[in-house]
Amino acid sequence: MTTTPNHHHHLTLIYPPKPSSFLKSLPLRPNSFTIKCTNNDNNNTNGGLKNLLSGIVDNRVDELLKKEENRVLLDGLDKAAQRVELAKLELAKIEQQEIENQRIKEYVNQLEIRAAEIEECQKEISEARALVEEAERSLEVEVDDKDSMMSETEREAMYKNKERFESVKAASISAIVGTLAALPISLAQVTDTSQLILPSAVTFISCALFGVTFRYAVRRDLDNFQLKTGTSAAFGFVKGLAILGEGPPLKLEVGSILSHAFSGAVYVSESLLIFLFAAVGLEFCIKLGILSPYPIETSVSTTKID
Incomplete structure (x- = not known):
């Protein structure tokens, strides 16, 4: 060329x-x-x-x-390149798995450290609980020693003071609940608010006496329905008949007898309703632990009975 x-x-x-x-x-x-x-x-x-x-x-x-022989070589070269790529992918997967395994090992190490810390805390809590129990036992021993040092007269005086305090609480609860229950009835019967003073005072005093009597009568037998309703009915009849006695005198006539019977039934029903509310309030406070039933200490009462 x-x-x-x-x-x-x-x-x-x-x-x-x-x-x-x-x-x-x-x-x-x-x-x-x-x-x-x-x-x-x-x-x-x-x-x-x-x-x-x-x-x-x-x-x-x-x-x-x-040329055919060159094509075979090229095909082998392509396959070798593909195998290299697959090997690279497998290597990358293995490296990723190693990284994940390392992370898992670190996490397991952290869990072991936390478990050791929790175990140490549990040991400390157990030791503290043992110290608290020992302190409680020592306090109980001190109380028992004080009780043993007290004379029988002092114990009886302390018991009576507790019973008096519980009786005062029972009278207060019953008086408050009964007065509030009687307030709507009193408002319906008077025309001036100044006329509420005397009926409210009578209701307050009678409900206070009912509270003390209810506590001593029912004692710890709160499931006795007849005893609870009987006490309320007794106070209701007494108060209702007392109000009836303050009214006009009874005449030996059919109209006067029927009128007094109707008035007596109304007065007794109102009084019975008031004392039933007071009884419910007392029972509710006893169940909540605000008021203690009679007697406070069963062991003391048992020894006295014996």
Whole structure:
């Protein structure tokens, strides 16, 4: 292949008749072709040379790829590349698993540390509980010693003071609840608020006495319905009949007898309702622990009975 200049100063390539034989002889005879170019443009000459060489290389590569043995090699190369990629993926998975295992180990170590701390705290709590129990036992021993040092007279006086205090509480609770329950009845019977003073005072005192009597009568038998209602009914009848006695005298006439009977039934019913409310209030306070039933100490009462 030779190059000749033309009149327009361009590079002209003259190819040999057989390019394949030329390519085979290319490595053995590197100077088998000459290039002649004009001096007008070096850049155009270099570009043409590059195009020539790239075309030759492309043709040579195509011929190599068309050969069967080269295809087998290329397929093996592709498979090897795929195996390398798979190996990389497996390696990445293994590294990720190692990282996760390391994290799990760190978490397990933290759990072990926490478990040790919890165990230490439990030991401290057990020791503190033992100290508290020992202190309670020592306090009980001191109380028992004080009780043993007290004489029988002092014990009895202390017991009576406690019983008096509980009786005062029972009277206060019963008086407050009974007075509030009687207030609507009293308002319906009077025309002026100043007239409420005397009925409210009588109700307050009677309910206070009922509270003390109820505590001593029922004692610890709070499930005895007949005993509770009987005490309330007794006070209700007494108060209702007392109010009836303050009214006009009874005459031996049918109208007077019926009128007094009706009035007595009304007064007894109102009083019974008041004392029933007071009894319910006392029982509720006993169940809540606000008020102690009689007797306060069962052991003391038992010794007294014996």
